[in-house]
Amino acid sequence: MTMPKERGTRRAGTHVTSVDVAALAGVSQAAVSRAFTPGAPIAAETRRRILDAARKLSYVPNSIASSLTTRRTNMFAVILGNMNNPFYVKLFKILLERLQSQGRQLLTFTVEPGANSDDALMRVLRYQVDGIILTSAQLSTRMTALCHDRGIPIVLLNRYIPGSDVSGVRCDNIGGGRLIAKAFLQAGARHFAVIKGDPRGSTSQDRLRGFAEQILEEGIARRNILELEGQSIYEGARLAVLRAFQGKGQPVPDAVFGINDTMAMGAMDALRGEMGLRVPEDVMVAGFDDIDEGAHWPYRLTTVRQPIEAMIDEALALLQPDAPGRPIEPGIDRTIPGELIWRDTIPRPKHG
Amino acid sequence: MTMPKERGTRRAGTHVTSVDVAALAGVSQAAVSRAFTPGAPIAAETRRRILDAARKLSYVPNSIASSLTTRRTNMFAVILGNMNNPFYVKLFKILLERLQSQGRQLLTFTVEPGANSDDALMRVLRYQVDGIILTSAQLSTRMTALCHDRGIPIVLLNRYIPGSDVSGVRCDNIGGGRLIAKAFLQAGARHFAVIKGDPRGSTSQDRLRGFAEQILEEGIARRNILELEGQSIYEGARLAVLRAFQGKGQPVPDAVFGINDTMAMGAMDALRGEMGLRVPEDVMVAGFDDIDEGAHWPYRLTTVRQPIEAMIDEALALLQPDAPGRPIEPGIDRTIPGELIWRDTIPRPKHG
DNA sequence: TTGAAAGCGCTAACAA
């Protein structure tokens, strides 16, 4: 079945391996390996000859094969939750660019929002990735234990699993929620609606919690904060607002807080488009994340900016790509503060 | 250096391999391989025992190792161009979901818009992917030849390289351009602006070409079509419009055609936001792609819908994931028609 | 249906 290999021929055949290159260059196969390994002990002249031969044969080293011995694939996995939210797309984009510039590859997976990531993780394990970035939170401790056992670091991005030993990096969501509440309060709002995302997710919970705490501290009753379910997406928020306030619904509150920008934009479109209200004159609105679209002319959304770059830097540091063998420290939870971005959906405070 | 392996112990150690499972189950290592290979010749009872042992040891098969012999990694590569355009994000999302549901993995790369994909392709080759999907077009024939030589199929999505032997799937961009032109014309437009994307890309060129042809056929002079450069992005289009028409600029045309929706939206925001014009009363606008955001209340953009799902189906078919060894047919170029989506940025034709 | 044995393409001791 297997044909005799035509070594040393110029024919860029189906499978050129280091053996072929070695034959053509008149060196051992190991020398070829060294020629392609930065810092390996090899004479400059030998190296040149090998690289020459390699070029002639259009040889491309097989990373898959090498990872079998080195135990490092140079591949990282990212498991994406809600790709309908531009925030996660931006996160993914920056992550991809970072990793790529470091010469690492990214194996990508999606998981339905709210669905369990275990399946994806199982597949990831088969591919021997060097690290896992999760932006979707539902996963079993059994699974994380599996990863830890084989020394594969996991880091949660913009997520947090209470009581878990999985490390994570996130924005200070509680603080961010407070920032929005303060802005609404100084503008005179007294009745609020919050459009929640995944009610089981820490992100949504924390933002709401900070928001509510700040308002309660102002002496306003909790029942003045109406909670709506927006499923983390534009359309969910739009419909939630319509269902709650349109027609003979409840009175429209003074201020609507979208737990993320996409939902805030969905709410705005319902409020202004379908219900004919003005923002911020009739209703104030605020979001969270600071996605690019929120800054566009139709919205000019006041929001909390998540420090994406810093979060990714931290996450990659937690993945400790430099110290592969190092034991994984359990449950580091890094929190980075967000920044209030004033735009036009909340009246500005008087200057000074 | 290498410790003796503790075979058969329950300890889910650092590296459980099929050998460990075999030892615990009291079978040969080959049997373990068979137990995990669908359709392999193995007794049901043996299989059960092996799976049992595997579970006890939390054994996960190493796909990397197996791909060394099978010559199939089950990984596909996608090379993404402009991730700032939601259209490509949507394309990516659907592609990812499709591949994932087929049990295939996706290795993702980005390339600066307009930059050469050769670097990314080189890395892709090292990882022995089973196929490559490109949404970014600049690549050398040398590179595609390399891929073809080693039997890795490439398919261009929403791209076309004239005279190349790389297969591709795209929307009928010329026809789509004509659809927009017809819509503008029936609404009475006589002076036009087109906001182009990458001037070297076939996509932008074809849409413009179809658009212009239709208009010329109507007897309108070519000089009535002003061409602007929007770099394929929202902000580029916004600034291009401002630069051209704001203040003492040229007179605002009757109709603006954004070569893609993002740019059309950028143009709309410039026109209405900064310049205070009304759409469609003062200027008509149209886009191309039909991204979700274009349907939202502030825009209600008339556009041409790209048949994303069909395009991806075709692309995956061209990648012939079923017939790995089959020689790659050269340069198939599939074109699927787009569909005009009437919304509110061009006055509707009178009914009947 | 099973096991033994020979690789897949590469890296990493070790010796020369």
Next chain:
DNA sequence: TTGTTAGCGCTTTCAA
């Protein structure tokens, strides 16, 4: 600095 020699964890003949 080089070549030789074992593997890495798996699949796949080939015999039994």
